Amino acid sequence: xxxxVTGGAGFIGANFVHHTVEHHPDYxxxxxxxxxxxxxxxxxxxxxxxxxxVEGDICDEAAMDEVMAGCxxxxxFAAESHVDRSIDDPGPFLRTNIMGTETLLRLARKxxxxxxxHISTDEVFGALPxxxxxxxxxxxxxxxxxxxxxKAASDHLxxxxxxxxxxxxxxxxxxxxxxxxxxxxxxxxxxxTNALDGRTLPLYGDGRSVRxxxxxxxxxxxxxxxxxxxxxxxxxxxxxxxxxxxxxxxxTILEVLGIPRDRIEFVADRxxxxxxxxxxxxxxxxxxxWAPSVSFEEGIAATIAWYQAHEDxxxxxxxxxxxxxxxxx
Ligand SMILES: NC(=O)c1ccc[n+]([C@@H]2O[C@H](COP(=O)([O-])OP(=O)(O)OC[C@H]3O[C@@H](n4cnc5c(N)ncnc54)[C@H](O)[C@@H]3O)[C@@H](O)[C@H]2O)c1
Numbered sequence: 001x002x003x004x005v006t007g008g009a010g011f012i013g014a015n016f017v018h019h020t021v022e023h024h025p026d027y028x029x030x031x032x033x034x035x036x037x038x039x040x041x042x043x044x045x046x047x048x049x050x051x052x053x054v055e056g057d058i059c060d061e062a063a064m065d066e067v068m069a070g071c072x073x074x075x076x077f078a079a080e081s082h083v084d085r086s087i088d089d090p091g092p093f094l095r096t097n098i099m100g101t102e103t104l105l106r107l108a109r110k111x112x113x114x115x116x117x118h119i120s121t122d123e124v125f126g127a128l129p130x131x132x133x134x135x136x137x138x139x140x141x142x143x144x145x146x147x148x149x150x151k152a153a154s155d156h157l158x159x160x161x162x163x164x165x166x167x168x169x170x171x172x173x174x175x176x177x178x179x180x181x182x183x184x185x186x187x188x189x190x191x192x193t194n195a196l197d198g199r200t201l202p203l204y205g206d207g208r209s210v211r212x213x214x215x216x217x218x219x220x221x222x223x224x225x226x227x228x229x230x231x232x233x234x235x236x237x238x239x240x241x242x243x244x245x246x247x248x249x250x251x252t253i254l255e256v257l258g259i260p261r262d263r264i265e266f267v268a269d270r271x272x273x274x275x276x277x278x279x280x281x282x283x284x285x286x287x288x289x290w291a292p293s294v295s296f297e298e299g300i301a302a303t304i305a306w307y308q309a310h311e312d313x314x315x316x317x318x319x320x321x322x323x324x325x326x327x328x329x
Contacts, residue, residue, distance in 0.1 A: 002028040004071040006058055006104065007078030008051075009039035011182045012119065012216055016075065019220035021047045032056050032067050034096075037321050038081065042313055043181040058100035061107070068107045073115045073227060076104060079154075082185060083123075083147045087271060090146035097150035098157070105161040116169045117227045118158045122212070122237070123148035124173060127274035130210060134280040135173070137235045144272050162233050170230045172223060174238040175279045178299065179216030180306040184318045187246070188213075188300075191253045192307045193314055195263065201253070205269030207246035210276040214240030215299035218292045225288045236287070239279025242296035252297075256304050 003020065007013040008031030020029055029051040033039045044053060056063040058078050068074070078100065080086065080093045101118070108116045125135040126142030141156075143149040161167040178188040191201045222238045230236060244252070250264050284290045294302070307314060 001026070001073065002030065002071045004030045004032065004068060004074045006032050006074065006076045007039070009033040009035060009041060009043055009053070010077060010081070011038075011043075011186075012177055012219060013077035014040075014043035014181045015179060015216045016077070016220045016223060017044060017051060018047055019217065019224065021050045023224065025050075028052075030054065030067065030071065032058070032064070033078065034058070036080075038183055040181075040317060042317075058104055059095060061103050064103055064107050065110070068104070068111045068113065071111065071113055073117065074104065074108055074113050075117045075119070075223065075227060076101065077119045079119075079151070080147070083145050084270060086145055086147035086150070090150070093146050093150040097147075098153045101154040102157050105157060105167065109161065109165050109167050114168060115227060115232070116158065116161075116167055117223065118155065118169065118171045119223070120155050120171055120173045121148065121151050122173050122175050122239070122277045122279055123274065124152040124155060125277075128276040128278055130208070130276050134278045136237055136280040137173075137283055144274055168232045170226050170232065171235040172226055172238050173235065173279075174219055174222070175212035175214050175240055175277055177214050177216045177219050179303055180310070181313070182216070182303075183321070184314055185321065187249065188253070188303060189307065189314065191250055192304050193318060195253055195257050195259055196307065196311075200263050200265035201250045202265050202267045203246045203250060204267060204273060207250070207264070207266060209273060210243050210245045210278070211249075212239045212278045213242045213244060213249075213296055213299070214238065214292065215294035215302075218294055221293075222284060222290050225290050226284070229288055231287070236284040237279045237281055238284060238290075239281045240292050240296070240299075241279075241281065242292075242299075243276075243278055244296065252300055253304065256301055
């Protein structure tokens with residue numbers, strides 16, 4: 001089995017590569033990544049001698065043609081993923097998330113790839129009110145940011161390649177992941193690293209927007225199951241079943257670290273900020289027996305412990321990237 005992981009040097013991709021090397025030691029794992037500001041070789045260092053890493057842009061058809069030859073399965077993570085960056089400049093999101101995905105689909109068809117698995121997001125469904133509702137596989141698409149719109153377009157292209165050309169595909173739409181190797185521009189690692197540095201934890205608006213938190217290793221297990229046992233042409237929603245608002249999130253992190261609550265700082269809200277996301281993960285539970293195994297409390301404690309033990313990973317990234325903004329996703 002030769003498995004191509006696009007965006008494997010990013011947060012979820014790297015965790016998925018670690019998972020695959022551990023659980024499928026006989027697989028030939030190839031990572032392709034453009035190493036944008038979000039991709040880091042250090043995230044793959046513990047498994048570097050077990051995988052092949054190719055530096056390349058998924059929009060580069062000639063380079064991807066070479067990379068995809070001989071691959072049985074593609075697991076596609078590569079994307080521009082930061083909502084605030086998409087609000088500042090949508091261009092790179094349209095290029096990578098839409099055109100890059102289409103390039104990969106065309107080549108997957110050419111090389112008779114056995115399964116193209118596309119990683120997507122719950123943000124394609126839009127926003128929910130605070131007082132109810134959940135997204136599932138039948139929820140109509142209603143993206144509200146350039147990032148979400150570009151991911152929605154990529155989902156449509158994957159399904160179109162399945163319908164039109166018979167490309168064997170699957171899609172997962174997941175909620176907010178957190179865990180090791182998460183870039184400190186996203187809320188949880190930003191809060192943890194700021195707290196460790198004695199800085200404030202910035203919360204958008206009233207801090208009451210709700211996200212459904214999923215520990216990244218649970219997500220990797222779900223992807224593994226769908227790739228190996230999920231029905232061809234199917235979509236699965238994957239959620240952590242752990243809804244928390246920003247204030248609860250910040251308070252939990254401060255409490256674990258024994259830091260007073262007055263470190264929370266309220267900052268101007270993001271334009272068009274989605275109020276709430278929540279996933280109904282019934283289908284993947286019933287079809288594949290998946291359920292999250294890590295509670296929010298366990299996951300947050302494990303994440304904080306990981307950041308405390310891996311300053312060598314996050315400090316240079318935080319310094320180099322010069323985090324100017326942060327993302328609740
Ligand atoms: N993080 C979340 O909570 C979350 C939730 C739902 C869905 N997703 C989706 O999961 C996937 C991975 O998210 P993440 O948080 O790990 O993102 P990330 O930003 O941490 O990583 C993205 C990776 O893609 C690479 N990349 C970017 N442009 C590329 C290009 N043109 N060619 C090749 N590589 C390129 C980057 O270098 C980086 O390694 C994305 O598709 C994202 O939309 C993420």
